[in-house]
Amino acid sequence: MKVLKFIATFAIMCMLSSFVWAVCPGQGTAIEFINGVDVKKDDAMASKKRLSEVVTAHSGVNPGCVVVNYSYNTNEPYFIDFLEAGLEKAELLSGDSSDFWKQYFRTVPALDWFNNLVVETLFVPINGAIGLGEYALGDQTLEHVAKYVEHTAPTTVGGQRKRLILVGHSQGSAVAVLERKALSVSDQANAFVVSASALTVPEPEHDRYTTLDKDNLASVIFAEFGAPLPNIPLESTTKCDNSNVKWLCHAFKETYLNIPESRNKIANDIVSFLPTQPLPSSILYDQTSLSVDAWNAGGANLSPILLGGIPSTLEGTFQGSFSGSGYGLSDNFVAIINNTVTGKIVAVSTPQNVNILGCTPFNPVYLTWTFSQWSADITTEFVVGGTLGLSFRPENLGTYAVGTTLTGAWGGGVPLNYSTGAGWVATVKINGGTSL
Amino acid sequence: MLKNKKFLFIIGAILALISFGVWATTATVTWTPSRYAPYSIIPGQSTTTTVTFTNNGPSTINGKKLVLEILGDVAGIATVTPPNFPVTIKKGERVSVNLSVKSPTNAPIRVVSGTLVLFEMKPDGKTKDVFSATLPIEITLSPISVPPDPSEFGKMTVEGVITNQYKIRDDVLRAIVFAFPTSEPIRNVLIQYSQAYQKMAEDYLALANNPVEQKRVVRLDAKEGDKAQDCMSHVFGVHSLPTLDERLAKLDEIDNARHAVNFVFLNTKERSRVYDKTDALLGGTTSDSVVASEQAAYDAASCDTNLLD
Numbered sequence: 001m002k003v004l005k006f007i008a009t010f011a012i013m014c015m016l017s018s019f020v021w022a023v024c025p026g027q028g029t030a031i032e033f034i035n036g037v038d039v040k041k042d043d044a045m046a047s048k049k050r051l052s053e054v055v056t057a058h059s060g061v062n063p064g065c066v067v068v069n070y071s072y073n074t075n076e077p078y079f080i081d082f083l084e085a086g087l088e089k090a091e092l093l094s095g096d097s098s099d100f101w102k103q104y105f106r107t108v109p110a111l112d113w114f115n116n117l118v119v120e121t122l123f124v125p126i127n128g129a130i131g132l133g134e135y136a137l138g139d140q141t142l143e144h145v146a147k148y149v150e151h152t153a154p155t156t157v158g159g160q161r162k163r164l165i166l167v168g169h170s171q172g173s174a175v176a177v178l179e180r181k182a183l184s185v186s187d188q189a190n191a192f193v194v195s196a197s198a199l200t201v202p203e204p205e206h207d208r209y210t211t212l213d214k215d216n217l218a219s220v221i222f223a224e225f226g227a228p229l230p231n232i233p234l235e236s237t238t239k240c241d242n243s244n245v246k247w248l249c250h251a252f253k254e255t256y257l258n259i260p261e262s263r264n265k266i267a268n269d270i271v272s273f274l275p276t277q278p279l280p281s282s283i284l285y286d287q288t289s290l291s292v293d294a295w296n297a298g299g300a301n302l303s304p305i306l307l308g309g310i311p312s313t314l315e316g317t318f319q320g321s322f323s324g325s326g327y328g329l330s331d332n333f334v335a336i337i338n339n340t341v342t343g344k345i346v347a348v349s350t351p352q353n354v355n356i357l358g359c360t361p362f363n364p365v366y367l368t369w370t371f372s373q374w375s376a377d378i379t380t381e382f383v384v385g386g387t388l389g390l391s392f393r394p395e396n397l398g399t400y401a402v403g404t405t406l407t408g409a410w411g412g413g414v415p416l417n418y419s420t421g422a423g424w425v426a427t428v429k430i431n432g433g434t435s436l
Numbered sequence: 437m438l439k440n441k442k443f444l445f446i447i448g449a450i451l452a453l454i455s456f457g458v459w460a461t462t463a464t465v466t467w468t469p470s471r472y473a474p475y476s477i478i479p480g481q482s483t484t485t486t487v488t489f490t491n492n493g494p495s496t497i498n499g500k501k502l503v504l505e506i507l508g509d510v511a512g513i514a515t516v517t518p519p520n521f522p523v524t525i526k527k528g529e530r531v532s533v534n535l536s537v538k539s540p541t542n543a544p545i546r547v548v549s550g551t552l553v554l555f556e557m558k559p560d561g562k563t564k565d566v567f568s569a570t571l572p573i574e575i576t577l578s579p580i581s582v583p584p585d586p587s588e589f590g591k592m593t594v595e596g597v598i599t600n601q602y603k604i605r606d607d608v609l610r611a612i613v614f615a616f617p618t619s620e621p622i623r624n625v626l627i628q629y630s631q632a633y634q635k636m637a638e639d640y641l642a643l644a645n646n647p648v649e650q651k652r653v654v655r656l657d658a659k660e661g662d663k664a665q666d667c668m669s670h671v672f673g674v675h676s677l678p679t680l681d682e683r684l685a686k687l688d689e690i691d692n693a694r695h696a697v698n699f700v701f702l703n704t705k706e707r708s709r710v711y712d713k714t715d716a717l718l719g720g721t722t723s724d725s726v727v728a729s730e731q732a733a734y735d736a737a738s739c740d741t742n743l744l745d
Contacts, residue, residue, distance in 0.1 A: 063729035074719030140720030
């Protein structure tokens with residue numbers, strides 16, 4: 001019996017390993033949680049599980065296209081002073097070292113002595129070290145970065161890079177920013193930081209942050225480090241209103257992913273960086289609202305993604321394609337592509353009113369347009385949208401060499417709550433080229 | 437003159453005590469074992485054990501009427517068969533006593549404590565005095581077999597006392613069984629979790645002279661801990677719940693169960709220090725990747741099949 005169970009388990013594990021990304025070629029996103037100083041590895045794992053539930057419950061997320069991991073950020077040698085002082089105090093007061101851990105794991109409210117120890121022996125020394133540039137992350141940085149590179153590596157289908165969203169809490173947010181900077185330039189373009197109780201001032205194009213105004217520990221700690229002001233006000237009736245729960249109300253898992261206001265914001269921030277970000281149907285086909293700037297403000301990634309190879313001749317056609325995928329069947333899909341071309345272009349062929357009836361879940365559908373001839377600096381804009389819940393988001397934005405063949409999947413469908421689907425404006429620029 | 441009288445009186449009293457054997461006997465009777473705490477007893481079952489006390493001297497216990505009584509809550513489930521006390525108990529002589537315990541049919545899981553006391557009956561046949569050191573008794577009534585509480589003795593080393601088949605500390609196993617007496621799958625996954633951390637602590641200590649190997653092995657052990665946590669999601673049924681709030685509440689339940697084990701696992705300073713040092717070796721590690729839509733199947737496959745039966 002045990003042998004059969006073992007074989008069955010082994011078979012399932014083998015199947016699972018082959019399933020990773022298989023249903024989502026070219027569109028996968030790795031979400032990596034980086035803990036702060038306030039959790040051990042087990043609770044980093046527990047935070048990761050909670051984060052995964054929160055993210056995948058969002059209507060804008062295709063669970064087949066994301067993985068959620070933790071990257072464990074240990075805080076030695078800073079933690080040891082805190083531990084020793086905490087164990088000493090716990091044994092002095094109750095004779096039981098478990099009392100330290102009960103407060104540390106937040107199963108009982110932290111007492112004043114514990115809250116004070118957190119600030120005095122943990123946060124202030126670590127933050128001071130960061131401020132002085134003396135904070136050493138050690139080998140773990142290299143290990144994390146190696147993992148991130150693996151997660152952002154181009155897929156074999158379409159050659160498209162995956163995205164990386166680093167979710168940092170507290171001091172883990174500073175680690176996230178440092179580790180993103182350690183990535184290659186091309187990987188950095190695919191990496192974003194979403195922070196809770198952030199230590200660092202975010203870069204608007206790449207970072208989002210969430211800090212509760214009742215996170216008293218953050219307000220004590222961050223005041224001198226120029227961290228962002230709290231942006232989630234809470235009613236005084238919340239459990240974080242009690243001064244005795246400073247430690248609890250700084251917690252990522254127990255508080256930031258529990259209180260609906262912060263939980264929803266963190267989920268929305270993450271989704272804003274996903275390739276499948278839906279936009280409200282109310283602005284569908286609205287050229288003004290759907291400008292690239294608007295898209296930027298919504299958190300889209302406009303980084304260039306080079307697909308395919310460069311033809312040997314500069315003459316030929318520019319062929320781009322984008323794909324959508326969705327749950328179930330759809331019909332009467334309409335793609336509207338409005339070309340606004342600068343520079344010289346002789347002819348452009350764009351598909352109109354494309355019917356994708358029969359689209360099965362996650363099977364890409366390709367729309368193709370052709371620039372038969374072009375000159376330098378061509379810019380084209382287009383809007384795509386679906387009428388029955390499919391959405392497309394062009395990923396291939398940016399600057400390309402003349403003659404670049406763009407093939408593969410663009411965007412991906414997600415189940416939308418909007419009856420009229422969603423749409424985006426995208427801009428493709430082609431620099432250089434052959435004068436006619 | 438007065439001082440001399442006092443001195444003679446004290447000397448006389450001491451001689452009288454010695455002649456009655458009180459001085460020598462009260463402090464020198466010892467019990468074997470020194471504490472009776474057997475493996476748990478299943479409801480409805482009974483067990484009989486022989487315990488002994490030994491007169492360690494220095495003199496003979498002579499002509500005293502000794503009686504045995506069980507005191508405390510344990511008196512409700514335990515009986516003692518009085519031995520046929522000899523008139524004299526020479527130095528070094530052992531006296532065996534049969535101690536029987538019966539667990540009520542529907543007894544809830546609990547620990548029942550008390551003492552076995554050796555009294556000396558006074559000549560009036562009514563009053564009695566404690567004659568010797570008592571034998572502490574601690575009986576665990578449990579539907580699942582658990583080892584006795586190793587008590588303070590179990591805290592003397594990081595590795596602790598391990599007498600159970602799962603190779604986790606006896607006090608940790610007891611905490612798991614007491615927390616979840618009615619759910620075998622939950623007990624099993626917490627045992628799986630505890631095995632990973634017990635092994636991590638033992639490997640950390642055993643490889644103290646080889647830091648490179650120590651780090652490598654501890655990290656492998658930690659992966660087993662991750663698998664146990666994944667299995668918990670399966671066992672607690674997280675993925676089958678329809679709403680996010682229900683799933684998050686279930687994750688809270690898992691954390692509480694896990695922490696109940698953590699607190700016992702970290703019940704000494706030295707164990708806390710070893711835990712912290714092993715944890716420090718885990719900086720840089722990441723969880724295994726699986727797309728979110730496959731997490732439920734992955735979690736189910738993470739359970740230790742050896743613990744399923």
